[in-house]
Amino acid sequence: MQVKVKWVDGVSFVGESETGHAVVLDGAPENGGRNIGMRPMEMLLIGMGACTSFDVVTILKKSRQPIVDCVAEIHAERADSVPKVFTKIHVHFVVTGEGLNATQVERAVKLSAEKYCSASIMLQKACEITHGFEIKAPSFD
The missing domain is CATH 3.30.300.20 (K homology (KH) domain)
Incomplete structure (x- = not known):
């Protein structure tokens, strides 16, 4: 199994699976996140x-x-x-x-x-x- 996690900005990332699916992950605002994805x-x-x-x-x-x-x-x-x-x-x-x-x-x-x-x-x-x-x-x- 292989996945890729790409940094977007701040503490926001996009995780991509080898099956072609993607998910947004982000940190809490107090940690520099924008609350645009799951922790x-x-x-x-x-x-x-x-x-x-x-x-x-x-x-x-x-x-x-x-x-x-x-x-x-x-x-x-x-x-x-x-x-x-x-x-x-x-x-x-x-x-x-x-x-x-x-x-x-x-x-x-x-x-x-x-x-x-x-x-x-x-x-x-x-x-x-x-x-x-x-x-x-x-x-x-």
């Missing part, structure tokens, strides 16, 4: 959240679970001093589907956390990561 540490959490969500959705679909939505709500704590690394991360999945089996959802979350999600398994080496989930019935508003 790099936000992007790291989003990447981890997408990685683990990919696993959970895929595992549930393969288990023939009637999943219609999956949202990973992630809360992270950081060290007070530089480097302000993540010290704790909690991933809470809100999985929606009529008749979802809680045991299957729990299994999918556990498999992602312990076996499949490269991003969260890598981050677990640096900080505590916990997981939780809730199941919601779909609303037909």
